[in-house]
Amino acid sequence: MTDAPHMRLRTSPTSPYGRKAHVVVIERGLEPQVEVVSTDPWDPETDLTGDNPVGKVPTLILPDGTVLMDSPLVCEYLDWMAPDGPFLIPVAGIDRFAVQRIHALADGLIDAAVTRQFDLRRPEELQWQPWRARQEAAIARICDTLEQEIGVIAAQPISIGQLTMAIALDYIDLRFPESGWRDAHPGLAAWHAGIRTRPSLARTVPPGLAAQPQ
Ligand SMILES: N[C@@H](CCC(=O)N[C@@H](CS)C(=O)NCC(=O)O)C(=O)O
Missing domain, CATH: 1.20.1050.10 (Glutathione S-transferase Yfyf (Class Pi); Chain A, domain 2)
Structure with missing residues (x-):
């Protein structure tokens, strides 16, 4: 077990946008902190819209309940979350x-x-x-x-x-x-x-x- 804050990444295995976020989780060693939740955004019964009004994957739910949507934002947050580099997105310049x-x-x-x-x-x-x-x-x-x-x-x-x-x-x-x-x-x-x-x-x-x- 880890004391690290727990996040949920809602994504679909066939979504290229969602895959970006999942790949960043793996690359940056965040697997202990991020639960990857398989979600079909096209399922009419999906509860995804309860988390994310945009209704798309990837959706990242932070420990305080804040929801991040859109893969560039989700990837940037995940990259920033893992403090030890090397970063996948250079911080400046x-x-x-x-x-x-x-x-x-x-x-x-x-x-x-x-x-x-x-x-x-x-x-x-x-x-x-x-x-x-x-x-x-x-x-x-x-x-x-x-x-x-x-x-x-x-x-x-x-x-x-x-x-x-x-x-x-x-x-x-x-x-x-x-x-x-x-x-x-x-x-x-x-x-x-x-x-x-x-x-x-x-x-x-x-x-x-x-x-x-x-
Ligand atoms: N610009 C968004 C696009 C995300 C997106 O379109 N995801 C698709 C899956 S590939 C989706 O969830 N679509 C559901 C919908 O459009 O209702 C991103 O980069 O995250």
Whole structure:
């Protein structure tokens, strides 16, 4: 047992946003303090909205009952909670902006992939091809940018930016295994195959996605 304050992280094993938070818990040694509670935000019977009016995962409930929502905020709090570094988000300076820029690019990749996936969930007559094509174009552009920068990114200390990139690419593999993103992005593909073996990522692979690097 530990005297450390107890927090609850509500997340779903297939949510890339929730996985970010779970990965930070593991990376920062917070498992004794954070109970990971599996929550399906799409379940009409869910009690998630009782904790978080936004109704999304991840949701982090602090010991005093304060609720944090939105994965960038949740990840930043968790990173700050573990006082011993190295931090996944540099606390200040130009390094912080560099990391948060990659984090934002990778979140944009997740947003486009999730938006595309939502369209596929609609009844066929409500699906809208131009909207899907728009998300696919965003995915391609973001992958192009990351491919151009992968040499610099890979040389940096591990950060929330890199971890979110890996999670975003895993999500694309999970939902769109036919996407073929590796063909046009060989540097990104090689980097992804390496980082996927990192314990925090290997332990949180979403159900349905092979744990072994592709
Ligand atoms: N910007 C939010 C997005 C979170 C999000 O959309 N989570 C999804 C699961 S992948 C969710 O809970 N959706 C429920 C809903 O939209 O009602 C974040 O970064 O945490």
